[in-house]
Amino acid sequence: MEKLKTLFLKYYEQIAYLFFGGVATLLNFVLLNVFQAVGGLAFAAGAGNVLNNAICILFAYWTNRTFVFKSKNHGAEALREFGKFVGCRIFTAVVDQLLMFLGVTVLGPGVTFVAPALWANLVKLFSQVVVIVSNYVFSKILIFKKKGSKT
Numbered sequence: 001m002e003k004l005k006t007l008f009l010k011y012y013e014q015i016a017y018l019f020f021g022g023v024a025t026l027l028n029f030v031l032l033n034v035f036q037a038v039g040g041l042a043f044a045a046g047a048g049n050v051l052n053n054a055i056c057i058l059f060a061y062w063t064n065r066t067f068v069f070k071s072k073n074h075g076a077e078a079l080r081e082f083g084k085f086v087g088c089r090i091f092t093a094v095v096d097q098l099l100m101f102l103g104v105t106v107l108g109p110g111v112t113f114v115a116p117a118l119w120a121n122l123v124k125l126f127s128q129v130v131v132i133v134s135n136y137v138f139s140k141i142l143i144f145k146k147k148g149s150k151t
Contacts, residue, residue, distance in 0.1 A: 013068060016138055017065050020063040026129050028056050032124055033117075041116055045104040052092035060135070069144030081143060088138035092131045099127040 008015065035048030061082060065071045073081050103123030104116075111119050 016068045017064070020060070020068055021132050021136070024056050024060045024063065025132065027059060028052060028128060029121065029124060031055060032120065036117060036120065041104065041120060045100045045120060049097055050093075052098060053089075057086060057093065059091040060089065063145065064139055069139065071144055078090050080112075084143045085139070087145050088142060089135065092134050092138070096127045096132070099123065099130065103127070 031052040032044055032049070035044035035052065039048055064085070065081070071078070071081060084122075100120075100123060103126070104120050108116060108119055114122070
């Protein structure tokens with residue numbers, strides 16, 4: 001049990017990032033499917049995906065700042081941190097939007113082996129893997145740097 005606790009503490013940041021990233025990804029999928037049900041596939045992959053990303057960016061900032069990287073920045077430093085976070089997340093949201101457009105709108109009509117709604121979820125899953133890895137790298141290197149740390 002002590003070894004497990006030591007491993008958990010050693011890799012807390014990565015474990016917490018994966019956990020809260022998983023929760024944010026679940027939220028992303030829930031919103032995708034709610035937007036599909038309410039506005040249709042085209043809306044969910046288009047404007048709904050933009051709204052989806054905005055909601056998930058705010059959720060991810062709060063969880064990353066509070067639980068993962070445990071940022072203690074306040075005032076102007078916290079504002080800069082938020083600006084960098086949102087800037088990087090907008091970049092990966094654009095990547096997500098591009099992958100959703102290509103996967104659902106361009107490739108989707110030619111996909112006949114699965115239902116369109118399932119295909120949209122598979123495209124979203126692929127996109128989220130790309131986005132999660134990119135976001136962790138950005139967060140670790142650019143956004144939530146520890147004071148006195150070279151990374």
